[in-house]
Amino acid sequence: MNQSIQIPAKNQSNMGAYHIKTASDNVVSATSSRSTHKSYDIVFRGYPDILDVKQVGELLGVSTKTVYSLLNEGTLDSLKVGRAFKIPKLYLLQYIKVMGHAQQQG
Secondary structure, three states: OOOEEOOOOOOHHHOOOEEEEOOOOOEEEEOOOOOHHHHHHHHOOOOOOEEOHHHHHHHHOOOHHHHHHHHHOOOOOOEEEOOEEEEEHHHHHHHHHHHHHHHHHO
16 A cells, blocks of 8 residues: 655755655655655654664665665764764655655666
8 A cells, every 4th residue: 555755855846756665564655745744654653753773774674784884875864872873764854855866867
């Protein structure tokens, strides 16, 4: 079952549709026609405001090793608390938006 959500964008006219994988392995179609609040409710249901590496991996459907690679190369923004990476939900949404644009252009 596909559900539509919005990922916030500064320039909505450049916003296209793309897909993200949720923790329940459902594919969610992201478009610019829904509210940001609904995006949070659908994508991040059951997750804290600040995510750890394992949680980001679950949401993206990738391994923790891949998440660490994204963090270390600076592709995915994060905060460091001691030696641990912490990823606010907003940073993950920004990453998804950027990757959606890159896939459309490439």
